[in-house]
Amino acid sequence: MRPLSFRPDALRTLLLRNKIATLDELKLALGTAVDVTVFRKLKPLDYLTSYSHRGRYYSLRQIARFDDHGLWSQQDVWFSRFGTLLATAEGFVHPARVKLFETPGMGIY
Numbered sequence: 001m002r003p004l005s006f007r008p009d010a011l012r013t014l015l016l017r018n019k020i021a022t023l024d025e026l027k028l029a030l031g032t033a034v035d036v037t038v039f040r041k042l043k044p045l046d047y048l049t050s051y052s053h054r055g056r057y058y059s060l061r062q063i064a065r066f067d068d069h070g071l072w073s074q075q076d077v078w079f080s081r082f083g084t085l086l087a088t089a090e091g092f093v094h095p096a097r098v099k100l101f102e103t104p105g106m107g108i109y
Helices: 009-018 023-030 035-045 085-100
Strands: 047-049 057-060 071-074 077-080
Touching: 009 023, 009 035, 009 057, 023 035, 035 047, 057 077, 077 085
Parallel strands: none
Antiparallel strands: 047 057, 071 077
16 A cells, blocks of 8 residues: 655645644644654755744745844744744854954954
C-alpha cells in the first residue's frame, strides 16, 4: 500500500490567504494530525515562527514586510527577521556591543 502524500501547496495557499496560522490550522489544511509532517512540508517554504505568543504562529518569509528593525506584526503577532526572541534580542544587542569598542579613526579593536 502506498503511503499518503501531503502537498505543501495547501500550506502555502493557507498562509498566503491568512498571512499567519497556528500549527492546528496548518495540520487541518494538510489533512494530518502529525506535527512532524507539517514541519517537513513547511521547511521548503522558508517559513517564519512568531517570537511572540510562544512561537505559536507561522508565516512565510515572502509575506513579511519587516520594518527597519527587522520586525513585522500581523494581528498583534510579532515576527522577526532574526527568528526567535532570543536571536532577535541578540541582534539588537550585538551592534551596541560593537560600538562600545569602536574608537574614532582607529576602527574596532
